[in-house]
Amino acid sequence: MEHESVEHDSRNAARERAARRDRAVRGAVAQGLLGPDAAVVGLLDVTGIREATAALKAAFEAVAAPGTPVLHAFAVKATPLVPVLRLLDAEGIGAEVASPGELALARAAGVEPSRTVLDSPAKTPAELREALALGIAVNADNPQELDRLDGLVRAAPTRSPLGIRVNPQVGGGTIGATSTATQTSKFGVALRDEGAREWVVRAYLERPWLSRLHTHTGSQGVPLPLMARGVAEAYALAEEINARVGRRQIDTLDIGGGLPVNFASEATTPTYAQYARVLAEEVPGLFDGRYGLVTEFGRSLLAEQGTVVARVEYAKAAGGRRIAVTHAGVQVATRTVYAPGNWPLRIAAYDRTGRPKEGPLVVQDVAGPACFSGDMLAQARALPLLEQGDYAAALDTGAYYFAHHYAYNSLVRPGIYGFVPDGTAGVAFATVREPQRLTEVVEESGGAHASALTTLRTPGSG
Ligand SMILES: *Cc1c(COP(=O)(O)O)cnc(C)c1O
Numbered sequence: 001m002e003h004e005s006v007e008h009d010s011r012n013a014a015r016e017r018a019a020r021r022d023r024a025v026r027g028a029v030a031q032g033l034l035g036p037d038a039a040v041v042g043l044l045d046v047t048g049i050r051e052a053t054a055a056l057k058a059a060f061e062a063v064a065a066p067g068t069p070v071l072h073a074f075a076v077k078a079t080p081l082v083p084v085l086r087l088l089d090a091e092g093i094g095a096e097v098a099s100p101g102e103l104a105l106a107r108a109a110g111v112e113p114s115r116t117v118l119d120s121p122a123k124t125p126a127e128l129r130e131a132l133a134l135g136i137a138v139n140a141d142n143p144q145e146l147d148r149l150d151g152l153v154r155a156a157p158t159r160s161p162l163g164i165r166v167n168p169q170v171g172g173g174t175i176g177a178t179s180t181a182t183q184t185s186k187f188g189v190a191l192r193d194e195g196a197r198e199w200v201v202r203a204y205l206e207r208p209w210l211s212r213l214h215t216h217t218g219s220q221g222v223p224l225p226l227m228a229r230g231v232a233e234a235y236a237l238a239e240e241i242n243a244r245v246g247r248r249q250i251d252t253l254d255i256g257g258g259l260p261v262n263f264a265s266e267a268t269t270p271t272y273a274q275y276a277r278v279l280a281e282e283v284p285g286l287f288d289g290r291y292g293l294v295t296e297f298g299r300s301l302l303a304e305q306g307t308v309v310a311r312v313e314y315a316k317a318a319g320g321r322r323i324a325v326t327h328a329g330v331q332v333a334t335r336t337v338y339a340p341g342n343w344p345l346r347i348a349a350y351d352r353t354g355r356p357k358e359g360p361l362v363v364q365d366v367a368g369p370a371c372f373s374g375d376m377l378a379q380a381r382a383l384p385l386l387e388q389g390d391y392a393a394a395l396d397t398g399a400y401y402f403a404h405h406y407a408y409n410s411l412v413r414p415g416i417y418g419f420v421p422d423g424t425a426g427v428a429f430a431t432v433r434e435p436q437r438l439t440e441v442v443e444e445s446g447g448a449h450a451s452a453l454t455t456l457r458t459p460g461s462g
Helices: 002-030 046-063 082-090 100-109 125-134 143-155 196-206 224-245 272-282 299-305 334-338 438-443
Strands: 040-045 070-075 094-097 116-118 137-140 162-167 210-214 252-254 292-295 306-318 321-326 347-350 361-367 376-384 391-395 415-421 427-433
Touching: 002 040, 002 046, 002 306, 002 347, 002 391, 002 415, 002 427, 040 046, 040 427, 046 070, 046 082, 046 272, 046 292, 046 299, 046 415, 070 116, 082 094, 082 100, 082 427, 094 100, 100 116, 100 125, 116 125, 125 137, 125 143, 137 143, 137 210, 143 162, 143 196, 162 196, 162 224, 196 224, 210 224, 224 252, 224 272, 299 306, 334 376, 347 376, 376 391
Parallel strands: 040 415, 070 094, 070 292, 094 116, 116 137, 137 162, 162 210, 210 252, 252 292, 321 361
Antiparallel strands: 040 306, 306 321, 306 391, 347 391, 361 376, 415 427
16 A cells, blocks of 8 residues: 555656646746747756655665764766755755866855765865865775875875775676776776775775775666665675774765666656665665765756757758757757667657647657757657747756757857746746856857967967
8 A cells, every 4th residue: 555655646746747847848938038049948847856855865764773874965967057056955965076166066056065075086186185175075086096195184184084985896787888887997996806805905904094985886777786786895895894993994885876767757766765775675784873874866866857948940851751950959968969779868849839739649850950960859759740939848857968068069058947836827937057158159169369379380480
């Protein structure tokens, strides 16, 4: 019974999310955020973001011993937008950063250093120094980075919790480019390589200040049991290290992120609750209160909360195929365009007033605006026929899509707007990011250095 009602709730949640999205598209057209002069936008469902964060927190609270410290640190790379980071912070979610830019965004959003984790595989001495000065948690990726931490820890006291990232080498998922725990992954210390495990244990034995252990084994395409295996390996290593040291030196396990997202339908699967239960079954010691926990979910928190909506500029036919030429392509859906097999997106059709389009399904391509033939948002999709002035929406694009602009053809970054129901039948919008202006495109493309090359001469050549 309980199971049935949970399923019922999640079906309702999915239906409500779809209804909010439809209202947002209609509202964006009605309010002029979307139209002939704003041909592509990103929309963010603030209600959905709040629901996802609540689900994440509840999932871990349900399995962790009362009082277990849990920091959910949002992987900033998934949706690097300051207002999003501040909203998440207000909902109790910290930040996982992997570059100076991401750290700057987290700081601009007001995320406390004590709720921030730095994980990049290529941290410079300056980045490490700043992180330790601020008290941000750092996970060393490799022995050379640990050398640098040695020097910094010797030079000045720090409040930063410090750890090592390990790659348990449990294997990848169905998408190579996002699999982090393969035999030859570039991330962390490859635990099964000869001598590596003993090196890690000694590293902790020799450094009483190393108090964390980090692994990030999941990603899109990785099944839950494999994710749990990676976490189990890290847990077992922490137990081994603490036993060898003879005290609970490792007090916190950072289990990374990587929960896959269902791009094929409205349903949220797997859920955080399912993942937490798999972890509790496979790695029970993880939740018995002896370890604090850090998680680093990105895609699973934001993907379903975002929608790209683009105007159909032209509708045409070629070789018997209908093609809707829209303003959303490789610049906002880079992965999908370059690897459509791995990253298919659902497309929804709306009419020129922003209402869901009805009518018989027609197999058609949904093309982007870029000047190469592969710039396709979707191919051979059965949709109500998209006509000039209609809108095509690419669903589940709140992470790694419209926030990850790719400047092909100098296409401008679209505006991004957050929305909530306005209490009547409409929606209220807030600007998350202004659309990029053409003056900015010129500026960011060397506009201030227009004569740089025509005036550059080999000295002495006249
Ligand atoms: C990318 C990344 C994450 C987030 O991954 P998602 O698949 O977006 O959940 C978490 N931790 C680290 C170290 C990462 O590189």
